[in-house]
Amino acid sequence: MSRTSLFQRFVENRHGGTGPFLALALIPLMGFTGAAIDYARANATKVAIQAALDSTGLMLSKSANTLTPAELTASANSLFMAQFNRPEAHNVTLTHEFTAPQQGSFALKLTGTATVPTRFASLIGTSELTVSATSEILWGIKRLNLALALDNTGSMSSSGKMAALKTAAHNLLDTLQAAAKKPDDVKVSIIPFATDVNVGTIYKDEPWIDWEQWENVNGVCSNSSYKTKTSCQSAGRVWTTASRDTWNGCVWDRDQNFDVQNTAANGGQATRFRANQATNCPASILPLTNDWGALHAKVDAMIPTGNTNVTIGMAWAWQTLSPVVPMNAPSPEPDLDKVIVLLTDGENTQNRFTTSRTSIDARTAKVCENAKADNVKVYTVRVISGNATLLRNCATKPDWFYDVQNAAQLNAVFSAIAQNLANLRIAK
Known part of the structure; x- marks a missing residue:
C-alpha cells in the first residue's frame, strides 16, 4: 500500500480518536462555564458592598461633621461590617473621604473593596476576583x-x-x-x-371666604317650592339663610x-x-x-x-x-x-x-x-x-x-x- 493511500485513510477515518480530544477540551470548557458562576458570586458580593456602603453613609451623615478623623474611621468600619455579611469575601477594606464643598454642605465618599476566591475560574488561571463599589452621600442644612x-x-x-x-x-x-x-x-x-x-x-369668619353662592343654596324659603335664595326672593318670598356654623369647611x-x-x-x-x-x-x-x-x-x-x-x-x-x-x-x-x-x-x-x-x-x-x-x-x-x-x-x-x-x-x-x-x- 502506498504512503499516499495510508495518509488518505488516516485523514478520512471517523472511528475513535475523538475521546482524548474531547477530554482535553472539557477542561477549558468547564473553566469558562464555571467562571460564570464565579462572576455571579462576585457580582452578588459587589451588590452587598454597595448596599452596606449606602446604609453606612446615610447613618454617618447624621454625625460625620462632628466626629474627629479617627472617630469617623472607627465608626465607618463598625457600621459597614455590621451591614456587610458575605463569608466568601476576603481582604475586605473600607476607605472614606469626608469634605465640606461649601458652607453648610457636606460630602462623604465611601469605597469598599474585597476579593472573592474562585471555584472554577482557577482552571483557566484566575484564582480570585476583586470587586469594589463606591457611594457618595451629599447633605446640607437647608x-x-x-x-x-x-x-x-x-x-x-x-x-x-x-x-x-x-x-x-x-x-x-x-x-x-x-x-x-x-x-x-x-x-x-x-x-x-x-x-x-x-x-x-x-x-x-375670615374675610377671604366668599359666602355668596353658599348662602344662595343653603337656607329655607317660606315657600318650600323654591330651593335657592335667588328664586325665593324673586317670587316675593322670605329666604332664611342657614347658619355658617353648618358649613362643613369645603x-x-x-x-x-x-x-x-x-x-x-x-x-x-x-x-x-x-x-x-x-x-x-x-x-x-x-x-x-x-x-x-x-x-x-x-x-x-x-x-x-x-x-x-x-x-x-x-x-x-x-x-x-x-x-x-x-x-x-x-x-x-x-x-x-x-x-x-x-x-x-x-x-x-x-x-x-x-x-x-x-x-x-x-x-x-x-x-x-x-x-x-x-x-x-x-x-x-x-x-x-x-x-x-x-x-x-x-x-x-x-x-x-x-x-x-x-x-x-x-x-x-x-x-x-x-x-x-x-x-x-x-x-x-
Missing part, C-alpha cells in the same frame, strides 16, 4: 417647607391605596423629623383633596385665573375662596407646622371620598407655602426650600366649572407651571392610574415623577423622596 397634596378621592379606597399612602406618609414624616436639627428646620402642611379642599370650619376653585395662582385672597371677591357645602368633603387641611403629632393624626384622618380635581389640590398646596393671605407662610429665603409632593391615583373628573377632563387638565398644567415659576420644587406621584404625561410635566425634573404600579411601592417612593427632601442623597 430648612424645608413641604406641602403634601394627597388625593383623597373615592378611588383611593381600592387596591389598598389609602392604607399604603398612610404608611408611606407616616414614614416620610418620621424621616423628616429625624433630619431636623432645630424645631423650625422642617415644617409640613397636608392638603387632602377631592373635588374640593376642606380648609376647616375654624375659618368661617371650598372650591376660585374664579379663573385666580384658580391657578397664589394671589392673596384679600384683593376683591374674585380672589376669595368660595364656600361650598360639598357632599363629599375630604378631611381638613393642616397648614405648615412642626407639630409632628398633629401631622401624623391628620394622615390617619384621611378618608377616600368624591371625584378628582388635581388643580385645587395643587393650588392649595402652593397656598400653604405662600407668604400671603390666607396661609401667610414664611417668606422666601436663600436657605429655605419650598416643596410640593403631589399624589393622585386618577384622571381629573370634576371642578367648579366643568367635567371636561381636557379642560381641567389644562388648569392643572397651568398651576404646576405657575408654582414652579415661583421657585417651588414639585415632586409628583401617579398611583396605578392617571394622566402620566400631565404629572411628569408637572414635576420639576423628569426623575421627580414616580409612576407607581402597585400601592405597595408607595413606601419605597416616599422614602426616596424623604431622603432627598432631607437634603441627603446618594450620588453613585
